[in-house]
Amino acid sequence: MRVHKWSALVVGLQVLLWIGGGFGMALMPIGEVRGEHRMAPAAPLAAEPGTVTDLAAAARAAGFRTLDSARLVSHLSSPAWLLQSGDRTALVDAGTTRLLTPLDAAGAQAVARGDYAGPGTAGTAEWLEEAPWYYAGPVPVWRVAIDGDDGRMIFIAPDTGQIVSRRSDSWRLFDVFWRLHIMDYRDGSNINNPLLISAAGFALLFTLSGLTLLVLRLRRVLHAARHSGARP
Structure with a gap:
């Protein structure tokens, strides 16, 4: 659980950069950019x-x-x-x-x-x-x-x-914004760079593990609620 929480900080910062970069690009008319x-x-x-x-x-x-x-x-x-x-x-x-x-x-x-x-x-x-x-x-x-x-x-x-x-x-x-979004800080042209693939894969694993922990926690809560309700 502790590892998951610290991982959340690292992944969350990168997800924030992804969202912020995408939001910044969406605000700029592409015709004017070009x-x-x-x-x-x-x-x-x-x-x-x-x-x-x-x-x-x-x-x-x-x-x-x-x-x-x-x-x-x-x-x-x-x-x-x-x-x-x-x-x-x-x-x-x-x-x-x-x-x-x-x-x-x-x-x-x-x-x-x-x-x-x-x-x-x-x-x-x-x-x-x-x-x-x-x-x-x-x-x-x-x-x-x-x-x-x-x-x-x-x-x-x-x-x-x-x-x-x-x-x-x-x-x-x-x-x-684009370089932050695709994590290519050299020339901004490689959307298949290892850093982006690794970060995206880690974020996916982190999300799946978080969902797994959530399901397990909900099962424990429901199990405790059923047993507490069954007591006379």
Whole structure:
């Protein structure tokens, strides 16, 4: 019984974190956490026939002999070829065959401005070779901070010119709740980590043992009540 009571303290604290984390996440609109309410509407990929360069010319501009994948994407409201060959990726202007990547600071800032629709302003682009704790994507990466809007940051891949992540103070708070909830304090991505499995299994055993003790106690109480009532 004493072991069960001390175990209740340990399990209860973790259950409190699970409930508190879930409650905190439930209070935060997921669209705002993801920054969707500050995203500019995606521009349609408008390309007139005859104005898009052929794929072979785009591959030559990127210096690729062979291609693993190729697709037409929108870059700053203009069509561009996103090409991949082996471990290399390149973005080529589909109208002029100009090589657009690796993206420079001005290009990253332009991408961030095109993606953002809100009251803040895009600051300068910062080159990161090590990922901060709130960003788990590939590096190196450009980070553009949006001044005056919830600590918002936009991350752009230099080799593709594509946005790989959006972060804000709301996202970071949500991430704290999430890590407490799944007990992954490293990067918050592993919901099958041994710590969570062990804690959940221990909590289940504790609950079952508590129910067993409750049933046994109720049986003793009922047994005592029946015998006391049978006395003359």
